[in-house]
Amino acid sequence: MKLSTEKTENCQVIFNIEVEPPEMEKYLDEAYTHLVEEYKVPGFRKGKTPRPILENYLGQGALVEHALEHLVPELCNMAIEEQKITAIAYPDVEITELEPVKFKATVSVQPIIELGDYHSITIEPDKVEVTEKDIANTMEQLREQKAKWEPVTRSVAIDDMVKIDVKSVVGDETVIDEKERFYMVKKESPLPIPGFAEQLVGIEPGETKEFNLSFPAEHEDKNLAGKNYAIKVTVHEIKEKHLPDVNDDFAKSIGDDIDSLDTLRKRLETNLHSMAESNVRQTLEDKIIEEITKVSKICFPPIMVEQEIGKFLTDMAKQFGGGETGLNTFLKSSGKTLEEIKNELKPSAESKITRSLILREVSQDAKLTITDEEINTYLEEIINSDPAITEDMSNAIKSPSGRETARQILLGKKTFQHLVDIVTHVSTPVTEEKAQIEEAAAPAENETK
Amino acid sequence: MHNFEILRRPIVTEKSTASMTQRKYGFEVVKSASKTQVKEAVQQAFKVDVTKVNMITVHGKTRKRGTRVITSPSWRKAIVTLKSGDKIELFEGV
Numbered sequence: 001m002k003l004s005t006e007k008t009e010n011c012q013v014i015f016n017i018e019v020e021p022p023e024m025e026k027y028l029d030e031a032y033t034h035l036v037e038e039y040k041v042p043g044f045r046k047g048k049t050p051r052p053i054l055e056n057y058l059g060q061g062a063l064v065e066h067a068l069e070h071l072v073p074e075l076c077n078m079a080i081e082e083q084k085i086t087a088i089a090y091p092d093v094e095i096t097e098l099e100p101v102k103f104k105a106t107v108s109v110q111p112i113i114e115l116g117d118y119h120s121i122t123i124e125p126d127k128v129e130v131t132e133k134d135i136a137n138t139m140e141q142l143r144e145q146k147a148k149w150e151p152v153t154r155s156v157a158i159d160d161m162v163k164i165d166v167k168s169v170v171g172d173e174t175v176i177d178e179k180e181r182f183y184m185v186k187k188e189s190p191l192p193i194p195g196f197a198e199q200l201v202g203i204e205p206g207e208t209k210e211f212n213l214s215f216p217a218e219h220e221d222k223n224l225a226g227k228n229y230a231i232k233v234t235v236h237e238i239k240e241k242h243l244p245d246v247n248d249d250f251a252k253s254i255g256d257d258i259d260s261l262d263t264l265r266k267r268l269e270t271n272l273h274s275m276a277e278s279n280v281r282q283t284l285e286d287k288i289i290e291e292i293t294k295v296s297k298i299c300f301p302p303i304m305v306e307q308e309i310g311k312f313l314t315d316m317a318k319q320f321g322g323g324e325t326g327l328n329t330f331l332k333s334s335g336k337t338l339e340e341i342k343n344e345l346k347p348s349a350e351s352k353i354t355r356s357l358i359l360r361e362v363s364q365d366a367k368l369t370i371t372d373e374e375i376n377t378y379l380e381e382i383i384n385s386d387p388a389i390t391e392d393m394s395n396a397i398k399s400p401s402g403r404e405t406a407r408q409i410l411l412g413k414k415t416f417q418h419l420v421d422i423v424t425h426v427s428t429p430v431t432e433e434k435a436q437i438e439e440a441a442a443p444a445e446n447e448t449k
Numbered sequence: 450m451h452n453f454e455i456l457r458r459p460i461v462t463e464k465s466t467a468s469m470t471q472r473k474y475g476f477e478v479v480k481s482a483s484k485t486q487v488k489e490a491v492q493q494a495f496k497v498d499v500t501k502v503n504m505i506t507v508h509g510k511t512r513k514r515g516t517r518v519i520t521s522p523s524w525r526k527a528i529v530t531l532k533s534g535d536k537i538e539l540f541e542g543v
Contacts, residue, residue: 043461043462043465044462044463044466048463050466
């Protein structure tokens with residue numbers, strides 16, 4: 001075997017392997033012993049055909065082809081062993097020549113990460129702030145949700161809900177013919193035709209109005225742009241929106257355990273605060289990863305991206321019934337081809353991989369570990385947090401694989417905490433301990449908490 | 450009859466391949482062929498020296514089909530022995 005290797009940028013190693021004749025002969029022989037038992041050549045009993053006759057009978061390439069099936073994986077493994085490479089997937093093989101046999105095997109190897117000096121990264125986390133205005137906005141949204149619609153006997157105004165019959169005929173063709181449809185009269189509503197809502201304003205209940213409307217010439221849909229419709233509308237019912245007053249009664253209607261407006265306000269504030277907090281945390285985490293990516297050298301083979309995308313697609317397929325059919329339904333519903341979806345997913349898959357690689361590397365670098373007790377408390381919390389969790393489910397959560405997942409989650413969290421402490425320069429026990437270890441240059445038994 | 454019309458087909462079977470080590474090659478020949486004719490035909494066709502020709506009539510097999518008895522045609526097989534060192538390449542792959 002003649003072997004030459006080249007390394008590519010994205011963690012792949014390419015082997016150029018040429019098989020030498022004596023070696024090839026060995027594999028051809030093997031192939032013959034296999035094939036001779038399989039084929040019955042006229043004039044010979046099974047397994048008794050001499051090799052030249054069998055070769056002739058099956059055609060030139062048959063033996064070589066069969067030999068390659070065994071030869072390629074074996075030689076790839078030999079090459080991998082020889083080069084001391086940890087492959088993470090089966091090599092991608094491309095046969096370039098048959099006489100003598102030459103082939104090119106692309107092996108994906110373990111991703112390489114060289115963390116840069118992430119200790120010197122400084123990121124100022126955004127301030128967590130909840131303003132009066134935010135609370136007021138949320139309050140307003142709640143009012144909208146609890147709004148009541150009450151029938152009125154005046155003419156149509158903006159922000160009303162109306163029950164209407166609509167009919168529109170263009171030429172001989174009836175375009176719309178709807179009876180007793182509810183319609184929200186919203187200002188500058190683009191539906192069904194821009195200006196429709198404004199035309200309704202002022203119609204008395206029970207009255208019928210006829211008017212012409214046309215789509216603007218620059219409308220997005222080329223089929224509709226500039227088209228003119230004659231429309232006939234009959235208004236049956238008009239309802240007005242009544243927003244509830246902000247008082248204790250309103251507060252009570254929001255939730256059973258809220259008894260006054262004050263409690264509601266406080267509840268909103270805490271909710272908004274925790275939301276803002278987690279948002280800030282999220283952006284901080286994203287920023288950290290981004291910064292670390294900048295200073296570090298990270299490379300991973302494309303096959304990892306493929307796998308990540310594959311995982312996502314299987315998940316999606318599961319939601320659409322699972323398997324091949326599920327995947328097809330999903331594709332149909334999204335209206336894209338498999339290729340397009342894959343391309344779309346690529347960046348997110350890549351960033352996901354980068355993220356997990358960095359986290360793993362940092363956790364190893366900082367020698368973070370998760371103890372069994374930590375896992376236990378975490379699992380207990382999950383089980384206790386939801387009364388709907390049954391005995392079976394809690395058993396599943398406590399299973400070894402469940403514990404492993406929990407460990408991963410906790411480790412991820414801890415690593416992020418570690419990183420956050422570093423970039424914000426908060427001195428916590430973890431960093432101190434780490435500093436001590438570094439000083440002592442003896443990273444032996446360090447049980448970080 | 451022309452020499453080349455004498456030989457009908459080479460015989461490639463386990464037995465015939467085995468006897469090739471003794472430079473014996475089998476052919477189906479026309480029924481009326483004589484040993485001399487076969488010898489000359491083989492010598493001319495394959496440019497080899499033939500030292501011996503054995504000939505056998507292979508009788509057709511009979512089988513019954515309903516009340517009728519059907520016989521497949523009988524044919525003649527010639528086994529030629531070549532001078533030591535000679536070889537017929539044709540048989541290498543048929």
